Amino acid sequence: MRGYEKIFYGWWIVLACFIISLYLGGSIFFGFTAFFEPLRKEFGWSYTQISFAASLRGLEMGFWSPIVGFLVDHFGSRKLILAGVVAVGLALVLLSLTQSLAMFYVGSVLLAFGAGGCASVVTMTVVANWFHKKVGVALGIMASGFGASGLIVPLIVWLIDVSGWRSTFFLLGLGMWILGIPLSLIIRNRPEQYGYLPDGQRPELEPSMPGIQEAGKEMGFKEALGKGSFLYLNVAEGIRMMTIATVATHVMPYLKSLGVPRSTAALVAAGIPLFSIIGRFGFGWLGDAFDKRMVMGASFCFMGLGLLAFCYVNVLWVLLPFLLFFSPGFGGAMVVRGSIIREYFGRGSFGKMIGITMGAGAIGGIIGPTVAGWVFDVTGSYRPVWFAFMAVIALTTVLIAKIR
Numbered sequence: 001m002r003g004y005e006k007i008f009y010g011w012w013i014v015l016a017c018f019i020i021s022l023y024l025g026g027s028i029f030f031g032f033t034a035f036f037e038p039l040r041k042e043f044g045w046s047y048t049q050i051s052f053a054a055s056l057r058g059l060e061m062g063f064w065s066p067i068v069g070f071l072v073d074h075f076g077s078r079k080l081i082l083a084g085v086v087a088v089g090l091a092l093v094l095l096s097l098t099q100s101l102a103m104f105y106v107g108s109v110l111l112a113f114g115a116g117g118c119a120s121v122v123t124m125t126v127v128a129n130w131f132h133k134k135v136g137v138a139l140g141i142m143a144s145g146f147g148a149s150g151l152i153v154p155l156i157v158w159l160i161d162v163s164g165w166r167s168t169f170f171l172l173g174l175g176m177w178i179l180g181i182p183l184s185l186i187i188r189n190r191p192e193q194y195g196y197l198p199d200g201q202r203p204e205l206e207p208s209m210p211g212i213q214e215a216g217k218e219m220g221f222k223e224a225l226g227k228g229s230f231l232y233l234n235v236a237e238g239i240r241m242m243t244i245a246t247v248a249t250h251v252m253p254y255l256k257s258l259g260v261p262r263s264t265a266a267l268v269a270a271g272i273p274l275f276s277i278i279g280r281f282g283f284g285w286l287g288d289a290f291d292k293r294m295v296m297g298a299s300f301c302f303m304g305l306g307l308l309a310f311c312y313v314n315v316l317w318v319l320l321p322f323l324l325f326f327s328p329g330f331g332g333a334m335v336v337r338g339s340i341i342r343e344y345f346g347r348g349s350f351g352k353m354i355g356i357t358m359g360a361g362a363i364g365g366i367i368g369p370t371v372a373g374w375v376f377d378v379t380g381s382y383r384p385v386w387f388a389f390m391a392v393i394a395l396t397t398v399l400i401a402k403i404r
Contacts, residue, residue: 009188009196010130014142016186017123020081021145023179024088024119026152027172028111030273033252034157034266038165039104049101051249051373053108055366068121068355076189077126084117085180092173096166118180120146121355124338128354129190132198133288136339140284143335147327150274157266230353232399234360236300237337239396242364243303243389244330247310248272249369254382258313268319275323276331283332287339296336297400302329304393311386340403 039050072080091111098104123142131138159168191198251272255265279299286295306326309318341353372385 009194010127010138010191010198013130013187014127014138016183017127017142018145018148020085020118020180020183021120021123021142022148023152023176024115025146025149025273026156027092027149027176028088028115029146030149030248030269031153031156031172033249033269034153034160035165035168036253037256037262038160042165043101045101046377047250047253047373048370048377049373051369053104055370068116070352070355072122072125072355073352077122077129078184078187078189080122081118081187082181082184084114084119084122085176085184087111087114087117089173089176089180090114092169092176096169096173098166118184120334121358124354126187126189128338128342130198132342135198135342136284136288136335137281139338140280140335143284143331143338144277144280146334147273147275147277147280147331150270150272153270153273154266157262229403232403233337233340234357236296236333236396236400237357237361238364239392240300240303240330240333240337240364241361242368243307243393245365246368246372246385246389247307247326250372250376250382253376255313257376257380257382260313260316264316268323271319271323272327273331275327279328279330279332280335282328284335284339286332287336292336292340293400293403296333296340297397299329299332299336300393300397300400302326302332304390305329307386307390307393311383311390 036047036050039045040047068080088111091107091114094110095104095107098107120143124139127138127142128135156168156172159171163171188194248269251269252262252265255268256262260268279302283295283299302325306322306324306329309322310326312318313322337357338354341357368389372382375385376382
């Protein structure tokens, strides 16, 4: 560790988590929309059936994320990330061999277990362990990897068009192993194990630093569970994930139903995570400087405005305000969520707390995509779904204001 005196080692961990999040987000979250039409064309599955695969990922992560939160506090992030990377690669290879709907669902469940080991619960925990004063910026940079995953979406669309969806799944799985396994070895669990405090401070140089006494001031896990603020935060996360999972899953089918060319729809699907980088950095920085509740409430307002534009994609230029509002909004809310847990409840139980919150988000991710697919199968329109989400988001801002 001494060779990294000029650059605090926590930033190398942030970089490793950034790259893992980039590849994972593009491969299994934002890139999934590109597989909709090829799967429907080959197997004749309905939008509801395909959407349920995404919901199965959410179902398992809903139960798995809280468990991962406990495991990461006990075993550390490095082992879980390594196991998660291996499982995700295996799941993607299995999906490439799909012969039936049941087999596709089994691969999706395995994908959920793997993603739970190397996604936000684990990466946010290790970053929160290494930073305190700069936790908003550090989480913002790390979470921007998930936003940058939009760069992979056009590549996935191109691979599907050139070599088919099966080869694309296989190559994505192989890439996960080649890239993710070496990066997982960079991860270290806590700075104290290497003679540092969070943010790179040295105990022998600043013995009176508040961070040294921080553990004694933290709220206990059971005490935090009894707080109404934690409940409000979980509800807000459930609604955030319900919205983004539905939009990310159905964006290309939705735009296709409006007559938008597949190539243009692919660029929009890529733009959703890419534009969220603005919010991940911007709202992360604002969360360090101002009241985190107000910053998080503002991020939800951005999401609502973006959905309003999404309802009226009668001309293509309306997609720009959608991307400029919706994407920074959901990206910023993700970062501030972690900052609120770190500041309000401490880092001693951060893994458990963020795991429960991610589980609540996964429940929203279960409901949203499947309901949207069913609404489209029945009515032939996605617009009722977008209007309903706008109403729920408006109510969420009230809950966020009640967080104490």
